[in-house]
Amino acid sequence: MVVGKLILEFDTAILLMFVSIMTTAIYVFYYGFSWKELFEEGTVPLAAKAMGAMIILITVGPLIAIWMISGTIPYLMYAGLKTLSPKIFLVAATIICSIASLLTGTSWGTAATFGVALMGVAYGLGVPLPAAAGAIVVGAYLGDKISPVSDTTVLAAALAEVDVLDHVKSMLYTTMPGYLISLIVYGLVGLKAGGNIDWSKVNVILQALEQNFNLSPITLIPPILLLILAYKKYPTIPVLWVAILAAIPIAMWQGYDIATIVKVMAKGPSINTGVEAVDKMLNRGGISFMASAMAVVFFAYIFAGQLERSGSISKIIEYLQTKFIKGSVARLIFATSLTGILTGLGTGNSYLSEIMPATMFRDLFDKMKIKRTVLSRTLEDSGTVVVPLIPWSAAGIYMTTVLGVPTIQYLPWAIMCYLGFITAWIYGYTGIAIWKEE
Structure with missing residues (x-):
């Protein structure tokens, strides 16, 4: 997706369709998933969660x-x-x-x-x-x-x-x-x-x-x-x-x-x-x-639903948790942030980019006695405001459609959207505003 969108400049909807075809083939013929399982247990539930965003997309037109x-x-x-x-x-x-x-x-x-x-x-x-x-x-x-x-x-x-x-x-x-x-x-x-x-x-x-x-x-x-x-x-x-x-x-x-x-x-x-x-x-x-934006969102959820149902995303996150953090507060903040960003890149959904890292790292914050408010802000720093910078995300497609400027062109100017997670990383490694539970 990154090569197709940022380098080859393919149409987002068609690019997502081809990516979905490729991932479907790999999951079905190599890993043994059925199409029914991927669709009914992956794509449909994820699309249902995004129905509110879809209705807003339709209404804004x-x-x-x-x-x-x-x-x-x-x-x-x-x-x-x-x-x-x-x-x-x-x-x-x-x-x-x-x-x-x-x-x-x-x-x-x-x-x-x-x-x-x-x-x-x-x-x-x-x-x-x-x-x-x-x-x-x-x-x-x-x-x-x-x-x-x-x-x-x-x-x-x-x-x-x-x-x-x-x-x-x-x-x-x-x-x-x-x-x-x-x-x-x-x-x-x-x-x-x-x-x-x-x-x-x-x-x-x-x-x-x-x-x-x-x-x-x-x-x-x-x-x-x-x-x-x-x-x-x-x-x-x-x-x-x-x-x-x-x-x-x-x-x-x-x-x-x-x-x-x-x-x-x-x-x-x-x-x-x-x-x-x-x-x-x-x-x-x-x-x-808004029709083209809605088409992209539908294809995005076919792809994202498969990533979630197959366990691809959770496997990456599991690796981060067990092999990377190793008791380091700085690495915990970085891993939580990176999980939100990776989820956003994979699913294009701002809700999931908060839900996934919260679910994975909530208990670890307690174990390391870091206040949950540090976790909550990291979820937004790496989820809410990063998603509109992703060309194939619902937010990126929406902003491009209503403002008439491609995501890649406004990205360098949306300074706050990427300084948030960079600031969170700096705080993690310096200890600034990383509050401990008494």
Whole structure:
């Protein structure tokens, strides 16, 4: 997968299909597994665990589409172009997405709403799109990592059997250094940007938006509702449904009838502003828009289910536990982290990348008298925020689809996402913030 995706640049869905064919052949004809066993006991249970993510994938398509034609995303783009500059864009985009994700606890929802709008602003200001996408991913995953209303935050605390707030306090030790370094890098890059905006391009975009939409604060009702309901800890999927329904009357106010709105939510908008670049930014969304991402996720779970059912992943982890750690705290942290990363690479699933190392090393943390909050934060440092950097993972595919930038291109700019586990390794070997049980 690494060679096929990163070097040969194969299509992810087809690559995963061929990898699944190869692994199936090896497991069936060499190791003696049956196809029924691999599928019914491996792929199906794993896909069932990911059904929530799949429903979000399907729902986000219509959400983006309806927010486009209702003027919500165009208004956010318009406001951003009026107020932001290349010098502060990366820092501002990170902070805006951070606030949204901390309130809602969802990286996917943040990227699909504020992230999509900010990508349009980045284009208008001439900010490199990979850098913009990286900044958005960092902001979106800050909340996914430390917000008390985030599912992965709650999961990590539950797996380690610690209080959520104690887990969040522990997370700050490894998260904030990477986050602050990200902001410093974005600030330094912004200073070198020169600040010379091509106002002719910006004015063309502003004019196109003004002529085709009623740009009013009324269009912000759906995102405000989304933030409030998510902050009140309502489930993500119903919150997205409310955000869609709230945008329908606003889309009608923009001049669309119900039949057209439904069609747009299925197939995506067809907005013609007369400016090709603006049309390309606005004509996004719909169920068909997410179809390729869903195909990749399905193939990924065929492959990942086989890896789990056959014991391939657990065999690697068992080796790490018995042959590598040998009573060393530093090696325990490293092995826990590496297990999360390997699980993410193998399965592309952020939940499994937390569940696997927690299950394998939880008792060893107790045996070595290390507080469970160290375990819980390591699960997120090496699971939650690493998965969006993997091109064939559900999160990587999702971010690429909604932001329009390949995972490999935004990866170097998503600084916090890889500094987290590096910081955890440094702490493990230096003893910093490695608390012992009394």
